Amino acid sequence: MLGAATAAGQFLGFSVGNANGSLITVSHLLFADDTLFSGGKVTLIKSILSSLPTYFLSLLPIPVKVAKRMEELQRNFLWNGIGDDCKLHLVNWSKVCSPVKNGGLGIRYLRRFNSALLAKWLWRYGEENDALWRRVIGAKYGNDWGGWFTKSVSGAYGVCLWKYIRSGWLNFSKFLRYDVGDGTRVKFWVDVWCGDSPLKEVFPDLYNISRTRDASVSEVMCYANGRIFWNLQFRRFVNDQESHSLDSCMDLIYSTKVRGVGSDKLCWKLASRRGEWVLSLPSPPPPPTATPFPWKMIWQSKVPPRVAFFSWTAALGKILTIDNLRKRHFVVLEWCYMCKRCGESIDHLLLHCPITYEMWSMVFCLFGICWVMPQRVVDLLDCWACNFRCHHNIVI
Ligand SMILES: [Zn+2]
Numbered sequence: 519m520l521g522a523a524t525a526a527g528q529f530l531g532f533s534v535g536n537a538n539g540s541l542i543t544v545s546h547l548l549f550a551d552d553t554l555f556s557g558g559k560v561t562l563i564k565s566i567l568s569s570l571p572t573y574f575l576s577l578l579p580i581p582v583k584v585a586k587r588m589e590e591l592q593r594n595f596l597w598n599g600i601g602d603d604c605k606l607h608l609v610n611w612s613k614v615c616s617p618v619k620n621g622g623l624g625i626r627y628l629r630r631f632n633s634a635l636l637a638k639w640l641w642r643y644g645e646e647n648d649a650l651w652r653r654v655i656g657a658k659y660g661n662d663w664g665g666w667f668t669k670s671v672s673g674a675y676g677v678c679l680w681k682y683i684r685s686g687w688l689n690f691s692k693f694l695r696y697d698v699g700d701g702t703r704v705k706f707w708v709d710v711w712c713g714d715s716p717l718k719e720v721f722p723d724l725y726n727i728s729r730t731r732d733a734s735v736s737e738v739m740c741y742a743n744g745r746i747f748w749n750l751q752f753r754r755f756v757n758d759q760e761s762h763s764l765d766s767c768m769d770l771i772y773s774t775k776v777r778g779v780g781s782d783k784l785c786w787k788l789a790s791r792r793g794e795w796v797l798s799l800p801s802p803p804p805p806p807t808a809t810p811f812p813w814k815m816i817w818q819s820k821v822p823p824r825v826a827f828f829s830w831t832a833a834l835g836k837i838l839t840i841d842n843l844r845k846r847h848f849v850v851l852e853w854c855y856m857c858k859r860c861g862e863s864i865d866h867l868l869l870h871c872p873i874t875y876e877m878w879s880m881v882f883c884l885f886g887i888c889w890v891m892p893q894r895v896v897d898l899l900d901c902w903a904c905n906f907r908c909h910h911n912i913v914i
Contacts, residue, residue, distance in 0.1 A: 567588075568628070579682050585628045585632070606838065609834060621813065621833075636683050640667060643666070643667055643668070644665070645784060658680075664705075694710065694784055695711060696782055697711075699778070699780035701735030702734055706734060708732070721766070724763050728752060735776075746776055750764075815903040840863075
């Protein structure tokens with residue numbers, strides 16, 4: 519793919535030669551691969567390799583086989599480079615693709631990115647009522663109640679693209695809530711407009727005795743003189759237990775901001791402001807750990823990218839020390855090459871080895887700092903981050 523992109527003129531690079539006619543053509547990718555090392559490769563992957571297929575991913579579902587192959591190219595470029603022999607991949611790809619705050623590099627999963635881009639059509643379908651494409655889709659498949667999305671798509675021919683996009687509505691709608699205007703397109707009990715769940719799930723006892731279970735908000739809401747009143751109707755009088763639920767329900771409804779006029783709108787639960795939703799699709803939560811990953815200390819320090827990348831691999835415990843090599847079934851002596859005594863681990867090599875510690879002590883003495891070395895590299899970075907937050911004037 520990289521070779522094809524270069525051949526197609528996507529990355530022109532530059533040529534170096536002399537009067538004798540010898541000419542060497544160097545593409546940007548080859549130049550970056552030779553000079554930027556892993557820190558720069560991360561930037562290249564994010565800005566180029568992950569972004570090249572964005573246009574196609576926003577229109578078409580990516581086949582699983584293609585996504586795997588493209589991610590394999592990204593993995594090989596990150597760890598191997600171009601044209602080099604196969605090297606060890608130090609960090610699991612799922613970790614690499616996790617958010618930076620969770621200890622990853624924030625590289626996109628192509629299939630998840632593809633799902634987010636295709637889900638945007640569902641969002642636009644509910645928002646762009648007058649758009650031509652929306653009217654064409656609506657005429658072909660028919661609108662469901664409220665007009666936020668189409669009816670289920672059936673058929674075998676000529677429907678596969680919208681059928682695939684429409685199939686994501688159930689998962690997509692979990693992250694939506696409605697901003698109620700006149701309330702004609704939002705169902706009072708069923709849709710999420712008041713709190714984080716539908717009222718029928720929060721107050722099932724009231725829903726069971728409701729006379730208008732499928733009513734829209736506008737049918738329950740009375741708007742007069744700039745004030746809003748609610749008229750809930752039940753099949754019978756509420757009992758004592760249900761009266762408590764009714765009080766809570768009315769408190770919740772009256773505490774919810776409702777405009778009362780204008781059109782109803784979609785809201786993205788996870789976005790702090792409109793327009794952020796495409797890239798804020800939720801990622802899996804990080805595993806619970808005792809120490810939060812010191813991502814700011816690693817990636818926001820004023821150090822070269824290769825140093826930050828090395829710190830990242832060291833904090834994850836993935837650099838190729840003797841213990842990690844033995845885990846990968848390399849036959850090597852289990853000893854430290856510097857002090858020749860005990861087993862070599864990352865924490866030993868970088869923090870606790872007598873020779874390393876002597877160097878640390880020298881640096882600390884130069885700056886007049888008394889320091890007790892923590893057990894692990896990640897703990898050291900974390901406590902440095904805390905120390906710098908408290909004392910901004912400290913310089914090491
Ligand atoms: Zn040692």
